[in-house]
Amino acid sequence: MNRRDFILAGAAIGATALLPETPAWAAKRRVRLGLIGTGMRGQVLMRELVRRDDVELVALCDIEPIMLDRALAMVDKAGKPVPKSYGRDGDVHAYRRLLAQRDLDGVIIATPWEWHAPMAIEAMQAKIPVGCEVVAGVSLQDHWDVLAAQQRTGTPYMLLENVCYRRDVMAVLQMVRAGLFGELVHLQGGYQHDLRAVKFNSGDPDQPYGSGVEFGAKGWSEARWRTEHSVRRNGELYPSHGIGPCAMYTGINRGNRFTHINSFASKARGLHEYTVDKSGGSSHPSTRVKFKLGDIVTTTLACENGETILLQHDTSLPRPYSLGFRVQGTHGLWMDLNQSVHIEGRSPAHKWEPFQGYQDQYDHPLWRKYAAEAAGAGHGGMDYFVIHAFVEALKAEAPMPIDIYDALAWSAITPLSEQSIAEGFKTLEFPDFTHGAWKSRKPIFAFDATY
Numbered sequence: 001m002n003r004r005d006f007i008l009a010g011a012a013i014g015a016t017a018l019l020p021e022t023p024a025w026a027a028k029r030r031v032r033l034g035l036i037g038t039g040m041r042g043q044v045l046m047r048e049l050v051r052r053d054d055v056e057l058v059a060l061c062d063i064e065p066i067m068l069d070r071a072l073a074m075v076d077k078a079g080k081p082v083p084k085s086y087g088r089d090g091d092v093h094a095y096r097r098l099l100a101q102r103d104l105d106g107v108i109i110a111t112p113w114e115w116h117a118p119m120a121i122e123a124m125q126a127k128i129p130v131g132c133e134v135v136a137g138v139s140l141q142d143h144w145d146v147l148a149a150q151q152r153t154g155t156p157y158m159l160l161e162n163v164c165y166r167r168d169v170m171a172v173l174q175m176v177r178a179g180l181f182g183e184l185v186h187l188q189g190g191y192q193h194d195l196r197a198v199k200f201n202s203g204d205p206d207q208p209y210g211s212g213v214e215f216g217a218k219g220w221s222e223a224r225w226r227t228e229h230s231v232r233r234n235g236e237l238y239p240s241h242g243i244g245p246c247a248m249y250t251g252i253n254r255g256n257r258f259t260h261i262n263s264f265a266s267k268a269r270g271l272h273e274y275t276v277d278k279s280g281g282s283s284h285p286s287t288r289v290k291f292k293l294g295d296i297v298t299t300t301l302a303c304e305n306g307e308t309i310l311l312q313h314d315t316s317l318p319r320p321y322s323l324g325f326r327v328q329g330t331h332g333l334w335m336d337l338n339q340s341v342h343i344e345g346r347s348p349a350h351k352w353e354p355f356q357g358y359q360d361q362y363d364h365p366l367w368r369k370y371a372a373e374a375a376g377a378g379h380g381g382m383d384y385f386v387i388h389a390f391v392e393a394l395k396a397e398a399p400m401p402i403d404i405y406d407a408l409a410w411s412a413i414t415p416l417s418e419q420s421i422a423e424g425f426k427t428l429e430f431p432d433f434t435h436g437a438w439k440s441r442k443p444i445f446a447f448d449a450t451y
């Protein structure tokens with residue numbers, strides 16, 4: 001079975017994730033990748049890509065020449081061959097020319113959210129495996145369209161959700177699998193990150209954070225596109241960093257699934273107050289914008305196996321960063337905010353223990369093996385692992401460890417939470433993107449030190 005037959009076999013049964021064990025013939029030594037979106041995130045991912053000997057970055061695309069030039073300079077500094085580049089002319093569809101380049105083994109998408117679904121769909125139609133930054137799509141229909149393209153073509157798709165590879169998150173995965181928490185009952189996570197200085201700047205490419213109160217066409221980097229989502233939308237806008245680890249702990253899409261969702265949104269005050277304070281009055285146009293996104297959006301998910309999961313989206317108020325994880329079962333719990341654990345019968349009664357001892361004992365084999373390589377990579381090293389996983393799975397032509405179903409279930413939380421809030425905080429049924437396959441699918445994420 002060659003690579004093409006392997007992909008088509010996936011299409012025939014509806015999902016690459018249902019494919020058998022990695023076949024013996026599959027052992028590529030190098031992969032040729034393209035990158036669409038060489039902005040702030042794309043450049044962080046490129047740091048990982050250009051230092052790998054098994055990756056050849058053969059194509060870059062961005063419609064902002066400054067970002068494209070920064071990316072090309074990174075390749076040059078790394079002493080790697082010059083990739084083809086697209087988009088300098090500002091053509092928002094220049095990525096189609098990249099996808100038409102016939103030598104690609106995979107493409108990474110790190111563009112604004114609204115581009116993820118169309119770009120991924122067209123890449124899969126061209127039979128080019130996709131590594132997509134969070135999120136998978138914007139509307140619920142986007143999610144069904146991405147699924148249809150993946151199933152029609154059988155092309156591998158991975159969501160590049162890096163928090164699943166955070167060192168403590170992976171140690172907790174080992175603890176969950178070792179049964180330390182007993183049967184899981186309740187989990188929490190979220191995206192609790194003061195993004196005010198990301199959502200506004202002066203538009204100066206050298207000062208992307210907090211340099212002013214512009215956004216939209218006058219902003220730079222995420223202020224150019226992300227802030228608009230806070231103007232138009234009210235929901236859990238960035239679910240995957242929080243839900244990804246919780247979904248892996250509870251086996252979502254692999255023996256478990258989300259059944260229901262609801263969301264509550266608080267009033268919206270933070271972004272308006274920030275623009276007034278930062279601009280010193282109410283004369284700047286940004287101070288007159290009415291932001292729809294509630295400052296704190298709280299989402300609850302119910303799971304088939306009886307767990308509840310609570311997510312909080314909190315990006316518009318002053319606060320230190322924390323994803324707010326809590327993993328609680330019949331024998332005890334872990335919380336990341338206080339870096340503490342309590343395990344009944346092992347911890348002192350009613351007392352927290354520091355997590356460090358557990359971290360050392362349950363450190364994941366991947367971290368034990370690759371900690372030195374990951375040192376210095378983005379987000380405390382986890383960006384090393386997410387790129388490593390995508391590249392290794394591509395080389396092995398094996399199922400993606402965070403696959404299309406993970407991507408869709410995690411990312412669809414956003415449009416569903418918007419709908420819940422819009423309909424008076426209504427509880428909604430969660431769609432089953434696996435069409436029942438969740439019952440028999442087995443977990444595959446991070447069982448050894450491979451990827």
Ligand SMILES: NC(=O)c1ccc[n+]([C@@H]2O[C@H](COP(=O)([O-])OP(=O)(O)OC[C@H]3O[C@@H](n4cnc5c(N)ncnc54)[C@H](O)[C@@H]3O)[C@@H](O)[C@H]2O)c1
Binds near residue numbers: 037064111162224
């Ligand atoms: N996983 C993480 O930790 C993490 C961190 C930051 C950002 N992200 C995600 O990465 C993505 C990009 O975010 P960012 O911070 O790099 O934003 P950014 O604005 O800095 O970069 C996006 C780039 O996409 C380019 N672009 C826009 N439309 C395009 C098109 N049609 N064709 C080609 N290029 C186009 C822009 O010119 C820009 O350079 C987002 O989805 C974001 O949520 C993930």
